[in-house]
Amino acid sequence: MKPREIRPGVYWVGAIDWNRRLFDSLIPLPLGTSYNAYLIRGSERTVLMDTVDPTMEQVLFRNLEGVERLDYIVSHHAEQDHSGVLPSLMSRYSEAIVLCTPKAKPLLVDHLGIDPDRIKIVGDGETLDLGGKTLRFLHTPWVHWPETMTTHLAEDRILFSCDFFGSHLASSALFAGTEPSVYDAAKRYYAEIMMPFRKPIQKNIEKVRRFEFDIIAPSHGPVYDDAGFILSAYEEWVSDDVKNLVVIPYISMHGSTEAMVMHLVDALVDRAIRVHPFELTSADIGDMAMALVDAATLVLGTPTVLGGAHPTVLSAAVLTNLLRPKVRYAAVIGSYGWGSKAGEEVAGALSNLKVEVLEGVMCKGLPRADTYAALDTLADTIADKHAGLP
Numbered sequence: 001m002k003p004r005e006i007r008p009g010v011y012w013v014g015a016i017d018w019n020r021r022l023f024d025s026l027i028p029l030p031l032g033t034s035y036n037a038y039l040i041r042g043s044e045r046t047v048l049m050d051t052v053d054p055t056m057e058q059v060l061f062r063n064l065e066g067v068e069r070l071d072y073i074v075s076h077h078a079e080q081d082h083s084g085v086l087p088s089l090m091s092r093y094s095e096a097i098v099l100c101t102p103k104a105k106p107l108l109v110d111h112l113g114i115d116p117d118r119i120k121i122v123g124d125g126e127t128l129d130l131g132g133k134t135l136r137f138l139h140t141p142w143v144h145w146p147e148t149m150t151t152h153l154a155e156d157r158i159l160f161s162c163d164f165f166g167s168h169l170a171s172s173a174l175f176a177g178t179e180p181s182v183y184d185a186a187k188r189y190y191a192e193i194m195m196p197f198r199k200p201i202q203k204n205i206e207k208v209r210r211f212e213f214d215i216i217a218p219s220h221g222p223v224y225d226d227a228g229f230i231l232s233a234y235e236e237w238v239s240d241d242v243k244n245l246v247v248i249p250y251i252s253m254h255g256s257t258e259a260m261v262m263h264l265v266d267a268l269v270d271r272a273i274r275v276h277p278f279e280l281t282s283a284d285i286g287d288m289a290m291a292l293v294d295a296a297t298l299v300l301g302t303p304t305v306l307g308g309a310h311p312t313v314l315s316a317a318v319l320t321n322l323l324r325p326k327v328r329y330a331a332v333i334g335s336y337g338w339g340s341k342a343g344e345e346v347a348g349a350l351s352n353l354k355v356e357v358l359e360g361v362m363c364k365g366l367p368r369a370d371t372y373a374a375l376d377t378l379a380d381t382i383a384d385k386h387a388g389l390p
């Protein structure tokens, strides 16, 4: 693929990873991803914005054929999917200097072995004139690591945002448009990657909004040609508002927990509450994370294994705890044979969440009338808590 022009003198030179299906050995990528690098040619200097994943090194080098000199390489983020080709590029372009934040410099040295003498730290708001194109570096920590930054290109009204606003979406389209599929991919990415940093993101959105831009060029997924589309989506996701939605990740071994979950689902629907159960042996955890972006309540369903929670449910609880969704209420339901600490174990795994823990329901053996009555009471409690939510 040839470099693709975004604006005169600004080119996409990244790599599309159509077949990648897992990130960080954890995050499902059902739609693949891309690693976007951008080449900017001013009248006096040429700059590369980020690199690509090391597996795509040859693709980047092909895209840079004919580029004889790189004055600078901007490293917005030290994670290897964007900085991994820096060592090879620094050898190929012996004059190139890496520009990054103060916190990025030791990460680039430690993780990639970059010569510290070839790294220049840029201050927050510092500008660089390329000749007719002016870059302004904005420190935007925690999108996705503490060292991250974005860059504003004033003349072309472009914001280069790296992971911020990205989507794991392999697409032949250079520009995202405003299709629902683009929205869904960006929301999934937010849920899986950005949700733990909701509060810093609120500040970073305010910060970048002070500058004028029409285009957001992230380092994963298509380029947003309607910046307002993704900005307003993010503003909703990071807001403190929750929706009238209950998410129920669960496992069942012999049917008791599933019967309880399905009764609770029906009871919630009867009370005009949206509900999304996830049977965890088959669920995509990215879908679960997406649902948690909006949900007001989380209910985890677990059977008892060797006296404790089912490990798969515990794993979902640990992941949810790491993702820090803005849920307000949580409960645990489930079943056991002769004794159980499953409820305490699962609730104890949610310590990062600022939730009110509602009284759960644990059932010995098969659920009976009193079990279903207790689940109805839980549904009543959730309905009271959700009153007025959209």
Ligand code: FEO
Residues within 6 Å of the ligand: 077, 079, 080, 081, 082, 144, 145, 163, 219, 220
């Ligand atoms: Fe796309 Fe945090 O790396």
